[in-house]
Amino acid sequence: MNAPVTVHDIARRLPEPAALHDHCRALAMLEAVLESERTYRHHLFDARWSQAQAMASMSNGSGDEYAIVFSSAGVYVRGFAHESPMSPYAVDGPWPGVxxxxxxxxxxxxxxxxxxxxxxxPVVTACIWRETGDDRWQAGTIDFPEETTGDPDGAAFLFGLLADRSPEAFQRWAEDYHEVPVDLEAVRHVLSSRPLTEAVVRALNPEASLAALAQDIAEIGYPVA
Incomplete structure (x- = not known):
């Protein structure tokens, strides 16, 4: 039997904070291009969540979500998988150690x-953090449930596109969720944080345009050519 994948495994696979920031920003930009209705997007990014903080978030509309706060202090990552045996609603509070x-x-x-x-x-089943100046991501000392699935805290499911940051991974996810063909080279362009162009937008969604995306681009803080 394969060992469970937990928040500790995900922490080892996360990139440097600046790279995670740019990747989260790119995920939000890609979804904004693919889906004009904000309600149906999983990934969002608010470059000015507060005066000195940016926040990336994901919500699948079924009760699973994460939020990542970027600040001068470092990065705080909170995830919640609603069916996890480590749900605070299953144990009357956050799971010990999280x-x-x-x-x-x-x-x-x-x-x-x-x-x-x-x-x-706190609505949380998985938590990761990294203070400015740290050389690695951290997670708590946790005794995970003994009788559980291979993803006890939901971290593998929640943070899959943060651990596997390849264009192919996003393409597979987006084609499955949005049920449209997704241009791999356009995805590669955005995940590389290269400035958004009209051609890239149209390759991802022929009905989208830079002008129509202006508000999203401003909120996300994504560069434009």
């Missing part, structure tokens, strides 16, 4: 209302 070791500099994110339910409980 948040216990989060540094003080990120505690405000742990308690952030946007990442909590109406009772103030």
């Amino acid at each position: 948040l216990d070791d989060v540094p003080a500099v990120f505690r405000a994110h742990v308690e952030e209302p946007a990442f909590s339910d109406e009772d103030g409980m």
Whole structure:
């Protein structure tokens, strides 16, 4: 039997913070081009979530989500897989170890209302962080459930496109979810953070244009040629 994939495995596969920032920004830009209706997009990026912070987010509309906050203090990653046996709703609070070791500099994110339910409980099954100056990503010391699937905290499912950042991985996901052909070279262009052009936009979606995407481009902070 294969060993479970957990948040610790994902942490080892994440890139440097700047590269993760650019990748998350690119995912949001790709989806904005492919899907004009914001409601149906999984990936979003707000370059000005607050005065000094940017936030990447993912929500699949079925209760699974993540949020990644980029700031001068570092990067805080929170994920929630609603069917995970480590759900706070299954154990009446965050699973032991998931948040216990989060540094003080990120505690405000742990308690952030946007990442909590109406009772103030953090909605989380997986958490990763990296302070500015650290040489690696960190996750808590966790005793994972013994009888579980190969993805106990949902990290492999939630962060799959962050661990495998290849254009092919996004193409496979997008063609399955959006049910349209997705141009691989255009995906490669955007994932490389090269400036967006009219030709790249049209290759991804013939009905889209730079003008129509102006608001999304501004929110995401993606470069334009």
